[in-house]
Amino acid sequence: MTSPDSAEAGLPAPLTADRLRLGAEQLAARDPDFDALLQRFGPPPLWPREPGFATLVQIILEQQVALKAARTLFERLDRHLGGVRPAAVLEVSEAGLRNQGLTRQKARYCHELARRVDSGALDLEQVARQPDADGRQALLAVPGLGPWSVDVYYLMALRRPDVWPQGDLALAVALQDIKGLASPPTRAEQHRFASAWSPWRAVAARLLWVHYLAARGDYPEQGQ
Template sequence: MNSDAPLTEDGLRHGAEALATMDPDLAQLLARFGVPPMWPREPGFATLVQIILEQQVSLKAAKTMFERLEQALRGVTPASVLGAGEDGLKTQGLTRQKARYCYELAHRVAEGELPLDRLHQWSEPEGRKALLAVPGLGPWSVDVYYLMALRRPDIWPQGDLALAVALQEVKGLEAPPTRDQQKRLSDPWSPWRAVAARLLWVHYLAARGDYAGSGR
């Protein structure tokens, strides 16, 4: 499996079946829920803004905030964010910090410092370096972008709280695993760690009555 090639629906199914042969706990998830959703996102600026909004809040709250921002700006683009300015972003419910992050991201994309339209052509180390240089884009945000927007098959989102809880429940652990413990648990699932993450997200949502088999 080419770890730089985007995950397809066939690849998602193949990966889930391969994981089921590697790990009996994942096999149970696959038997219970079937192949997990792709949960794709469109690569580009708007998705990165939404990922910034998702930091440290619920996905539902972040989605509401993004939709309000999208309506107010008539589209979330570098130009519309720069036009609103940090103060304008804060009037739509963004914290001071997240307004600054979104504005700085818009500035770098508009000035050509971060060519998002070419990111998929770069090696993963190059792309990660460019994204991590943007204030507000840490390892988790970059991992989620690579997993959902660029659909890389072997990404494990560092520090994802839902995955930590899901691992605790599925593996019968006494506490949510630390980042290092998550790495040790997920490394054997390579080259399908992004598929494993999707299976575990399904478990997390279903256990809380939030899984309808589609959007996350």
């Protein structure tokens, strides 16, 4: 169901397990490659994340590194700070973040994000209630939050059903595999593929991530 706030703002209902299954079934009905993935793996995971500051920090840490390495770094930071909150990040300063393993650039990004959220310049609860174009503009104004990071936040934390993560390398590799392409598709080519999967592009991305993980032995087929 759509929440009252979402309905008032004209926002799409967030993905749930039931809506995820519905979207996967509709994609399978129109694209045989998705049908094959659904038969092999079943509906993809929701992979939900809690909306808010800590998730945005984790997404920043995930930029251009393996997810496992980013998760380890985030967990270390979480333990050190006693919770990844804006005030705690500001208290340790950029130097303190670097001491926990963050690069100079990512420490600066996380510190600036904390400053904006702590001061009220960026209201993440308001972002969640706004139309996507307005909320995305507010997030993209933060140094370190580019299109991919904002897309992942909308897809995983806000669970919007029709978001395609721009420039995701794993999705490019998965598309190359299932479509039998000679090389990974460019961003423009990915966009052309994904446009046919609206209004379930976020579900398509999850199905493709499952394929990517399974090809590397990190996701089981049904019945295994």
